[in-house]
Amino acid sequence: MQKLINAQFDQVLTQIQQAKHKAYQQINTTLVELYWNIGEYISKQVASKAWGKSVEDLAVFIKNHEPNLQGYTARNLWRMKQFYETYKDKAKLSPLVTQISWTNNLLIIAAAKTDEEREFYLRLSKKDL
Numbered sequence: 001m002q003k004l005i006n007a008q009f010d011q012v013l014t015q016i017q018q019a020k021h022k023a024y025q026q027i028n029t030t031l032v033e034l035y036w037n038i039g040e041y042i043s044k045q046v047a048s049k050a051w052g053k054s055v056e057d058l059a060v061f062i063k064n065h066e067p068n069l070q071g072y073t074a075r076n077l078w079r080m081k082q083f084y085e086t087y088k089d090k091a092k093l094s095p096l097v098t099q100i101s102w103t104n105n106l107l108i109i110a111a112a113k114t115d116e117e118r119e120f121y122l123r124l125s126k127k128d129l
Contacts, residue, residue: 032098032105039084042077055081079106090115096122 045051059074087094104125112118
Protein backbone atom coordinates (compact mmCIF):
# COMPACT_ATOMS: atom_id res chain seq x y z
CA MET A 1 0.00 0.00 0.00
CA GLN A 2 2.83 2.40 0.88
CA LYS A 3 4.39 1.87 -2.56
CA LEU A 4 1.14 2.91 -4.22
CA ILE A 5 0.91 6.04 -2.10
CA ASN A 6 4.56 6.90 -2.81
CA ALA A 7 3.94 6.46 -6.55
CA GLN A 8 0.96 8.79 -6.34
CA PHE A 9 2.99 11.32 -4.37
CA ASP A 10 5.75 11.05 -6.95
CA GLN A 11 3.25 12.09 -9.62
CA VAL A 12 2.44 15.26 -7.68
CA LEU A 13 6.13 15.94 -7.09
CA THR A 14 6.82 15.52 -10.81
CA GLN A 15 4.11 18.05 -11.62
CA ILE A 16 5.65 20.51 -9.18
CA GLN A 17 9.11 20.02 -10.68
CA GLN A 18 7.80 20.43 -14.23
CA ALA A 19 5.97 23.64 -13.31
CA LYS A 20 9.08 24.97 -11.60
CA HIS A 21 11.18 24.22 -14.68
CA LYS A 22 8.60 25.90 -16.91
CA ALA A 23 8.62 28.99 -14.67
CA TYR A 24 12.42 29.19 -14.85
CA GLN A 25 12.27 28.95 -18.64
CA GLN A 26 9.69 31.77 -18.80
CA ILE A 27 11.81 33.96 -16.53
CA ASN A 28 14.87 33.29 -18.69
CA THR A 29 12.95 34.13 -21.86
CA THR A 30 11.72 37.38 -20.34
CA LEU A 31 15.21 38.37 -19.18
CA VAL A 32 16.82 37.61 -22.52
CA GLU A 33 14.07 39.63 -24.26
CA LEU A 34 14.78 42.50 -21.85
CA TYR A 35 18.51 42.34 -22.62
CA TRP A 36 17.67 42.32 -26.34
CA ASN A 37 15.50 45.43 -25.93
CA ILE A 38 18.12 47.24 -23.87
CA GLY A 39 20.76 46.28 -26.42
CA GLU A 40 18.57 47.58 -29.23
CA TYR A 41 18.00 50.87 -27.44
CA ILE A 42 21.70 51.35 -26.71
CA SER A 43 22.65 50.37 -30.27
CA LYS A 44 20.30 52.94 -31.74
CA GLN A 45 21.50 55.67 -29.36
CA VAL A 46 25.14 54.97 -30.19
CA ALA A 47 24.41 54.77 -33.93
CA SER A 48 22.70 58.15 -33.85
CA LYS A 49 25.79 59.49 -32.10
CA ALA A 50 23.62 60.55 -29.19
CA TRP A 51 25.54 58.21 -26.89
CA GLY A 52 29.09 57.11 -26.37
CA LYS A 53 30.23 57.41 -22.79
CA SER A 54 26.53 57.54 -21.88
CA VAL A 55 26.48 53.76 -21.52
CA GLU A 56 28.73 54.12 -18.51
CA ASP A 57 26.46 56.90 -17.26
CA LEU A 58 23.43 54.63 -17.74
CA ALA A 59 25.08 51.95 -15.59
CA VAL A 60 25.65 54.50 -12.82
CA PHE A 61 22.09 55.81 -13.19
CA ILE A 62 20.63 52.30 -12.85
CA LYS A 63 22.81 51.56 -9.81
CA ASN A 64 21.82 54.83 -8.14
CA HIS A 65 18.10 54.34 -8.76
CA GLU A 66 17.95 50.57 -8.20
CA PRO A 67 20.88 49.71 -5.89
CA ASN A 68 19.75 46.10 -5.44
CA LEU A 69 19.66 45.37 -9.17
CA GLN A 70 22.59 43.34 -10.41
CA GLY A 71 23.87 42.72 -13.91
CA TYR A 72 23.57 46.23 -15.30
CA THR A 73 27.21 47.27 -15.23
CA ALA A 74 28.61 49.21 -18.17
CA ARG A 75 30.33 46.03 -19.34
CA ASN A 76 27.06 44.08 -19.35
CA LEU A 77 25.20 46.91 -21.05
CA TRP A 78 27.80 46.84 -23.83
CA ARG A 79 27.30 43.06 -24.03
CA MET A 80 23.56 43.60 -24.47
CA LYS A 81 24.32 45.94 -27.36
CA GLN A 82 26.67 43.36 -28.89
CA PHE A 83 24.04 40.64 -28.38
CA TYR A 84 21.41 42.68 -30.21
CA GLU A 85 23.76 43.64 -33.03
CA THR A 86 24.93 40.06 -33.48
CA TYR A 87 21.43 38.70 -34.06
CA LYS A 88 19.25 41.62 -35.18
CA ASP A 89 19.39 40.77 -38.89
CA LYS A 90 19.42 37.00 -38.42
CA ALA A 91 15.78 35.94 -38.67
CA LYS A 92 16.80 32.30 -38.44
CA LEU A 93 18.82 32.73 -35.25
CA SER A 94 17.07 35.43 -33.26
CA PRO A 95 14.14 33.22 -32.15
CA LEU A 96 16.61 30.73 -30.68
CA VAL A 97 18.39 33.19 -28.40
CA THR A 98 15.47 33.51 -25.98
CA GLN A 99 15.39 29.77 -25.50
CA ILE A 100 18.81 29.51 -23.85
CA SER A 101 20.40 31.22 -20.88
CA TRP A 102 22.07 34.61 -21.03
CA THR A 103 25.37 32.99 -20.05
CA ASN A 104 25.15 30.52 -22.93
CA ASN A 105 24.34 33.38 -25.31
CA LEU A 106 27.43 35.28 -24.18
CA LEU A 107 29.62 32.20 -24.56
CA ILE A 108 28.33 31.58 -28.08
CA ILE A 109 28.84 35.19 -29.13
CA ALA A 110 32.40 35.12 -27.79
CA ALA A 111 33.39 31.78 -29.31
CA ALA A 112 31.49 31.39 -32.58
CA LYS A 113 32.81 33.29 -35.57
CA THR A 114 30.13 32.55 -38.15
CA ASP A 115 26.34 32.42 -38.21
CA GLU A 116 26.54 28.69 -38.92
CA GLU A 117 28.60 28.13 -35.77
CA ARG A 118 26.23 30.27 -33.73
CA GLU A 119 23.23 28.36 -35.03
CA PHE A 120 24.89 25.03 -34.23
CA TYR A 121 25.65 26.04 -30.65
CA LEU A 122 22.29 27.72 -30.11
CA ARG A 123 20.52 24.55 -31.18
CA LEU A 124 22.86 22.40 -29.11
CA SER A 125 22.29 24.55 -26.02
CA LYS A 126 18.54 24.43 -26.57
CA LYS A 127 18.59 20.62 -26.60
CA ASP A 128 20.16 20.60 -23.14
CA LEU A 129 17.07 22.24 -21.65
